[in-house]
Amino acid sequence: MDRLEKHTILLRGDSPQDVKTAGEILRRGGLVAIPTETVYGLAANALDGAAVKAIYQAKGRPSDNPLIVHICDLSQLPPLVRQLPESAKKLAAAFWPGPLTIILKKSDLVPRETSGGLDTVAVRFPAHPVAQAVIREAGLPLAAPSANLSGKPSPTTFAHVREDLTGRVDALLDGGDCAVGVESTVLTLAEGTPRVLRPGGVTVGQLREVLGEVEVDPAVVHRLEEGAKAASPGMKYKHYAPQANVVILDASPEDYRNYVNQQPEAFALCYDEDGDRLTVPFVSYGSRYDHEKQAHMLFTSLHHLDEIGARTVFARMPQKRGVGLAVYNRLIRAAGFQILRPRKALTVGLVGPTGAGKSTVGKLLQQRGCAVIDCDALTRDPQVYDGDCLKELQAAFGADVAAGGVLDRALLARRAFATPEGRKVLGDITFPRIARRLLELRRQAEDQGALAVVLDAPTLFEAGLDDSCARILAVTAPEEVRLERIRKRDGLSEEAARLRMGAQKPESFYTQRADSVVDTREGRGLEALVAPLLEDWLPGEEERCL
Numbered sequence: 199m200d201r202l203e204k205h206t207i208l209l210r211g212d213s214p215q216d217v218k219t220a221g222e223i224l225r226r227g228g229l230v231a232i233p234t235e236t237v238y239g240l241a242a243n244a245l246d247g248a249a250v251k252a253i254y255q256a257k258g259r260p261s262d263n264p265l266i267v268h269i270c271d272l273s274q275l276p277p278l279v280r281q282l283p284e285s286a287k288k289l290a291a292a293f294w295p296g297p298l299t300i301i302l303k304k305s306d307l308v309p310r311e312t313s314g315g316l317d318t319v320a321v322r323f324p325a326h327p328v329a330q331a332v333i334r335e336a337g338l339p340l341a342a343p344s345a346n347l348s349g350k351p352s353p354t355t356f357a358h359v360r361e362d363l364t365g366r367v368d369a370l371l372d373g374g375d376c377a378v379g380v381e382s383t384v385l386t387l388a389e390g391t392p393r394v395l396r397p398g399g400v401t402v403g404q405l406r407e408v409l410g411e412v413e414v415d416p417a418v419v420h421r422l423e424e425g426a427k428a429a430s431p432g433m434k435y436k437h438y439a440p441q442a443n444v445v446i447l448d449a450s451p452e453d454y455r456n457y458v459n460q461q462p463e464a465f466a467l468c469y470d471e472d473g474d475r476l477t478v479p480f481v482s483y484g485s486r487y488d489h490e491k492q493a494h495m496l497f498t499s500l501h502h503l504d505e506i507g508a509r510t511v512f513a514r515m516p517q518k519r520g521v522g523l524a525v526y527n528r529l530i531r532a533a534g535f536q537i538l539r540p541r542k543a544l545t546v547g548l549v550g551p552t553g554a555g556k557s558t559v560g561k562l563l564q565q566r567g568c569a570v571i572d573c574d575a576l577t578r579d580p581q582v583y584d585g586d587c588l589k590e591l592q593a594a595f596g597a598d599v600a601a602g603g604v605l606d607r608a609l610l611a612r613r614a615f616a617t618p619e620g621r622k623v624l625g626d627i628t629f630p631r632i633a634r635r636l637l638e639l640r641r642q643a644e645d646q647g648a649l650a651v652v653l654d655a656p657t658l659f660e661a662g663l664d665d666s667c668a669r670i671l672a673v674t675a676p677e678e679v680r681l682e683r684i685r686k687r688d689g690l691s692e693e694a695a696r697l698r699m700g701a702q703k704p705e706s707f708y709t710q711r712a713d714s715v716v717d718t719r720e721g722r723g724l725e726a727l728v729a730p731l732l733e734d735w736l737p738g739e740e741e742r743c744l
């Protein structure tokens with residue numbers, strides 16, 4: 199894009215004098231890039247149509263894409279809007295200052311340039327002290343889109359702002375790196391049920407805690423159809439795109455590695471857990487389960503991949519819950535909605551503490567077309583104990599453990615579990631065979647067209663089976679409910695049941711690692727909880743299967 203060849207001055211956020219200068223420039227109708235806790239913003243006086251027009255020009259942004267108005271005090275809100283619903287007040291109390299943008303019907307004070315011609319206005323009270331100080335100095339609400347050239351990833355470091363905007367705006371204010379790293383959550387209160395138009399640092403779950411019912415706009419996770427009207431105009435534009443061609447793989451860690459390692463000149467955008475076994479250059483952006491860290495690192499990582507010359511990048515599919523939904527939303531746009539799945543059906547790990555209702559959920563999934571493999575039962579599968587296996591067991595533990603070719607399980611267990619070495623030898627003989635059998639069953643299920651292959655494995659993580667899973671589904675129930683179920687099921691006293699529960703991993707061990715959590719407490723429709731899971735596991739319209 200051509201340069202506007204403006205003289206751009208560099209200012210420091212930690213200098214009160216520089217913040218004052220920024221305020222003066224803004225009052226005169228100029229443009230200043232400012233730090234916020236989400237991403238850098240390119241600010242102008244929100245109430246001055248001409249100043250706002252200059253933002254669109256500097257960014258090369260289509261003029262029908264409205265801007266967010268930033269305030270530093272709640273008293274600035276009422277003049278901007280036609281009316282202030284109770285729900286907006288509740289949200290402000292709960293999440294402001296912070297990464298939440300609220301859309302309301304606008305007042306006449308807001309010029310059409312700021313609202314992109316809509317009759318609504320988006321308002322946000324940022325938490326960053328420098329952003330607040332600049333708004334205060336300017337004495338004005340500030341319109342500010344992300345401070346990138348239109349279509350490029352949003353800047354989360356000062357270096358990225360300089361790269362995009364030097365020569366195009368009046369001043370750049372350095373406030374260091376942005377903490378959140380993805381743009382704010384955008385929520386509309388302007389029509390019917392509150393609806394999330396863009397996920398961000400404030401999660402859908404948090405919003406539901408305050409508002410009750412909250413919808414998620416379909417455009418958050420799907421490509422808008424050609425010509426469809428976007429609730430948030432920003433969602434229809436190609437966005438967040440690095441120079442590299444990014445493709446998301448909807449795959450288990452194992453399938454992801456196997457695929458990426460075979461691609462010529464591939465780069466990987468992966469999680470910390472993946473790096474070890476990749477043979478291609480990679481950028482990891484946090485643990486798979488640490489969505490906040492991923493959000494913080496995503497745009498920087500996309501920039502980094504461009505810097506190291508990546509042309510083709512294979513990214514692992516993010517988890518779509520909590521702040522992970524924001525990561526996914528940005529990544530599918532960076533990927534231009536290209537998603538590949540290397541297996542016919544996803545493999546799903548089914549986990550949860552005892553008494554949570556795992557088998558009930560498993561049955562339901564089976565009725566809905568999934569194949570469920572009981573991994574515990576596999577340790578007793580006759581196919582595992584073939585002639586060769588029995589011979590090896592006899593050699594290790596005595597001929598009588600399989601006299602006449604019939605395995606004496608009790609004797610084998612007594613001998614093998616007597617010493618740690620015995621336990622290890624038993625594992626060395628049986629685990630590879632169990633694993634092979636598991637793969638065989640999975641292949642059969644895939645060939646028979648299972649919607650997903652569900653591994654019901656109480657020790658999924660301990661056995662390393664999570665490496666084969668593209669999704670983890672955790673089943674939970676409140677402790678008292680689980681206690682009752684265990685007592686009934688196994689005829690235990692309360693004390694014995696509590697002891698058994700205490701000996702196991704806590705529920706949080708599973709929920710922290712899960713892509714989805716199903717709570718089976720009484721009186722809740724399991725069917726309704728399971729339906730969206732199946733939708734997530736089936737390939738989407740934009741998804742290609744190998």
Ligand code: TXA
Pocket residue numbers: 234236237238239240263264265266299301313316318319320322324342343344345380381382383384395396429430431432433
């Ligand atoms: O975190 C953020 O929100 C950052 C920082 C700088 O505050 N700002 C930001 O602005 O991301 P921008 O312009 O890049 O994204 C604003 C999004 C766009 O998708 C836009 O279409 C949508 O919000 N939006 C703004 N006003 C709207 C309105 N009245 N109705 C619907 N969508 C609106």
Ligand code: MG
Pocket residue numbers: 343344352
């Ligand atoms: Mg933007």
